[in-house]
Amino acid sequence: MEIELITVLMFGGMILLMLLGVPLGVVTGIIATFFILDFDRLNSLILITGRIYSFINTYVLVSLPFFIFMAGMMERTGVARDLFDAMSVWGAKRPGGLAAITTVVAIIMAAMTGVVGGEIMLLGMIALPQLLRMGYDEKLALGTIGAGGALGSMIPPSINLIIYG
Template identity: 40%
Template sequence: MSSTLVLSMMFVSLLVLLLSGMPLAFVLAFLAILFTVILWGADALVLTVLQTFDAMTSDILLAIPLYVLMASVLQRSGIIEALYRAMELWFRRLPGGLAVGTVAICTVMAAMTGIVGAAVAAMGILALPSMLQRGYDQRLALGTICAGGTLGILIPPSIITIVYASTAQISVGKMFAAGIVPGVILAGLYILYIILRAIIQPDLAPRQSGEQTNLGEMLSSLKALILPVLIVLSVLGSIYAVLPHPPRQQQWVLLER
């Protein structure tokens, strides 16, 4: 049986079972067992059990449920709502200020949780109605949330990065460290694009110049940044702290080269 035929059968079976309403966990388990028996026989199920046990005892994959727990706690603590209110107050005078603040919040949430769904769901509930109410273009609002939410794939602690590093047998810490700068650059490019589009086409993101902002309220809203900043510093700081650093003499040699 060719690999193309097997892939096609698995894809069609996955699609049919998902459309039937069966839970995803049971769909994946059923297909894995079914095609293992078809391709390699019932004896190959022993390898499935051993692989499952190895995954359950993996120190690397242990971080995934802990990050999911942290994301759930942050979503129910009210921090995201307070953070969005602070960003709304400080960025509203910029061209496309609400969209810029949404990308900034998605960047912070990516560094706190590492889960794409957390940022997309939260900003879809908070930011999308606020932007549409203020006359933002629907495509710009939806694109901002979707693009900003995907930063959780790149910025550590990314769960996708953990799974990839575990599968590829490479250092998770080095993968995390390598994703920080590209993630921040990508967020900056998103913000730059929004500002330029809002300047060229003001109808896409109208400025809220008529709303009066109290300076005291703006300064008071910064209290919402304390806990997120502490979480981001602790997560990223611990990642850099555990990375092996070359001796100082070796660093000078690398710089000279």
């Protein structure tokens, strides 16, 4: 089969399954498994299992659960809330100051935890109610939290940079 037809079949299958409401992770798994079994039979499955084992066996990935644990501990102990309260004292009186402080807190938390999803969840629980209480538009508040949380993938120690490295 030609590569163009394979590409059209893959994207067509992905679009069809997503239109049926199947989650994206399941869709990619179904498409990959179907095309592996259809074209290369079991040889590719052996190769994939070997690659998964060598990826999981990497020593650097030991740090990932600790970053997630640290983000959970910051949320449970109230350190993140205290950090946000201390930073909001400096900028709450200026126009847009609380949004800028939220971004600064996101940068600090990204440098401490390295977990992007956990950081956005944490800021959503802590900063969003305070931003809405201070009269910020909901879209602006959510955009500030999302943009600040996205900085987590650029600041070491980032899980993404650890995996790519």
